Amino acid sequence: MxxxxxxxxxxxxxxxxxxxxxxxxxxxxxxxxHEPPAGPDPLRPVLDEALALAAAYDRVVLADQTLSARLTPMSQAHRAHAAELARVIGTTLPSAAPTAAGADNTVAGLRTAELAAQKTAAAACKAAPAARAALVGSIAAARASHAEALR
Missing domain, CATH: 1.20.5 (Single alpha-helices involved in coiled-coils or other helix-helix interfaces)
Structure with a gap:
């Protein structure tokens, strides 16, 4: 002591x-x-569009079953993109896909949606860090090729 x-x-x-x-x-x-909470991931719009595109393809196929063989692979590609984006972002896929307001349930409507979504993906690719740019760039390319296939 x-x-x-x-x-x-x-x-x-x-x-x-x-x-x-x-x-x-x-x-x-x-x-x-003192760190501010992180905002939404910049790839979230690309993910949301992938889900919306897959759902749009499904609606067109439901309206005209003769288009199934042509459109189902593109729908599946969008689902694969969504799954990979969700993994990269660190989120789970929602149980219900978002729908585009006033979506046109025709092949022409799909082409318009693909072109718009391709622009979103291309912009995200330009802003993405190198680790994400390859993924988003391949998604942008797929969307552009889908739009051409829908001509």
Whole structure:
């Protein structure tokens, strides 16, 4: 025991508690985290369009079964793109696909939607970091090729 009445155990215990408190305060548990919350992922619009395109293809096929062999592979490609985008973003796919307002359930409507979605993907590709650019670039190319196939 020292002259001040503190034992070595008390001093070490207090020091350990203080170190633990400093550690906890450093991880933001006390609300002093000054980082703003992250916004939506910039690839989210590309993901949403992939899901909307797949659903649009399904609607056109439902309206005209003779188009199934031609359109189903493109619908499946959009679903594959959506699955990979969801993996990269770190999200799960929604159970219901978004639908475009006033979507035209014709092959011409699909072509128009593909061209618009291709522009979104191309813009996202230009803004994406290198690790994501290849994926988004391939999606933009697929959308452009789908639009040409729908001529």
């Amino acid at each position: 020292s002259d001040s009445g503190h034992t070595r155990r008390r001093v070490l215990g207090a020091g350990g508690a203080l170190a633990g408190l400093v550690t906890l305060s450093g991880c933001g548990i006390f609300g002093d985290d």
